[in-house]
Amino acid sequence: MRRFKVWLVMGCALLAAGCGYNRFQQQDEAVKAAWSEVVNQYQRRADLVPNLVNTVKGFAAQEQKVFIDVTEARARVGTIQATPELVNDPQAFQKFEAAQGQLTQALKSLIAVSESYPQLKSDANFRDLQAQLEGTENRITVARNRYIQSVQDYNVLVRSFPTNLTAMMFKYPLKQNFSVQNEAEIARPPTVDFSTAPAGASAPPGSPAPAH
Secondary structure (H helix, E strand, O other): OHHHHHHHHHHHHHHHHHOOHHHHHHHHHHHHHHHHHHHHHHHHHHHHHHHHHHHHHOOOOOOHHHHHHHHHHHHHHHOOOOOHHHHHOHHHHHHHHHHHHHHHHHHHHHHHHHHHOHHHHOOHHHHHHHHHHHHHHHHHHHHHHHHHHHHHHHHHHHHOOOHHHHHHHHOOOOOOOOOOOOHHHHHOOOOOOHHHOOOOOOOOOOOOOOOO
């Protein structure tokens, strides 16, 4: 009887390996790791927003709509719990993606404000924050691409035979991925051309003096 149990356990182990169970474990962990990096980089961006907004306010206090849009977009992002389980929920994932896309657009509008304020463009603190934002957007692009590839590998495993039988047996769902059609637009980082703003340039007539 003991020998029969040993052979039964070995047989089940071989069957599980043959049907891709171990591969599901590996791919699932890869997706979780890739998703965690996406969330970390988005959080890094969100953490930059308050300082960036306050810096721009010091030179362009009248741009209230832009400040409100950025603040509200950041708040919407903060209401979403980006747990690993979110990638299994189509509606929650779509909500997350939409919120991050709105923050991206709001930040682009905030950065664009500097074009009308030469003193802001030449401010060292603003330039440093803008460089940090561009670097973070690049990290987001890399993290998103890694996540996209991880999900593609996982979803192929879910849909392929005979591993699709394992997916059904152990309830491995398809995972959500970022929209391909707007990937290029979302991934494009906010940019500012500082070449046309000489240091010490004066602000347009009527602009407030920089805050100290």
